[in-house]
Amino acid sequence: MEIVIVPGPEDTGVVVADVIAAAVHGGARTLGLATGSSPLTAYAELARRCAAGQVSFTGMQAFLLDEYVGLPADHPQAYARFIRDRLVRHVDLDPARVHGPDGTAPDVLAEALRYDAAIAAAGPIDVQVLGIGVNGHIGFNEPSSSLRSRTRIKTLTARTRQDNARFFGSIDEVPHHVITQGLGTICEAGHLVLTASGSRKAAAVAAAVEGPLTASCPASVLQWHSHATVVVDEAAAAHLRDADFYRYVLEHKIGDQGY
Numbered sequence: 001m002e003i004v005i006v007p008g009p010e011d012t013g014v015v016v017a018d019v020i021a022a023a024v025h026g027g028a029r030t031l032g033l034a035t036g037s038s039p040l041t042a043y044a045e046l047a048r049r050c051a052a053g054q055v056s057f058t059g060m061q062a063f064l065l066d067e068y069v070g071l072p073a074d075h076p077q078a079y080a081r082f083i084r085d086r087l088v089r090h091v092d093l094d095p096a097r098v099h100g101p102d103g104t105a106p107d108v109l110a111e112a113l114r115y116d117a118a119i120a121a122a123g124p125i126d127v128q129v130l131g132i133g134v135n136g137h138i139g140f141n142e143p144s145s146s147l148r149s150r151t152r153i154k155t156l157t158a159r160t161r162q163d164n165a166r167f168f169g170s171i172d173e174v175p176h177h178v179i180t181q182g183l184g185t186i187c188e189a190g191h192l193v194l195t196a197s198g199s200r201k202a203a204a205v206a207a208a209v210e211g212p213l214t215a216s217c218p219a220s221v222l223q224w225h226s227h228a229t230v231v232v233d234e235a236a237a238a239h240l241r242d243a244d245f246y247r248y249v250l251e252h253k254i255g256d257q258g259y
């Protein structure tokens, strides 16, 4: 696992965009996309590079991490709509090749299984972008999620619903359930890139990177993955014990080691 500490949120976006662009240039065909605030600087940077002709997503496909149960894809807070508005419409990724679970499927349990199988059939995902919740969730794998879980229905914690209420009119409008890729599903991606910024995330980042591998901090599963990069700004890195070593590693890379 590599920990990249940069000054601020804009810088996290540049590094995540660097990782994705390098993967695309290296032949990546499939991206895994997180929603929420954390990857927005990366998505804006990718849009800029795409407009400048520096990267192209033509012919690629993408899979979302999660979706709220009960929200149709065109609902203002649906993650399908979020990714369309914040990334897809600003780059040359074919919207028909951007997939997410259907939160309005009549049988959401079957829909979760279908989505998991669709990722397995089209995958592996080459680069999976991840954010992290203040309680250590990735996707919506809340604490206690099995480290080998598959795509399924999860119940959001009160904390997560409260955190996400900022996108809705009120907390009462935040769904209680989601379909989320499982931790086992996420770990099948070739490269996991987790990004976080701000002091609110500092404890979760430290637990994920330097705490025990435990279902109590689902993001700690990155420690078990063969290729994981954690891109954080100074505020989100504030609780990392070995921050100086991570900076030293970054400054002393050999040749074109990349991320």
Ligand code: F6R
Pocket (backbone or CB within 6 Å): 033, 034, 035, 036, 037, 038, 039, 065, 066, 079, 130, 131, 132, 133, 137, 138, 139, 140
């Ligand atoms: C969203 C997702 C979540 C978020 C996490 C952090 O697709 O999977 O794990 O990444 O809740 O959200 P923000 O970035 O809004 O703080």
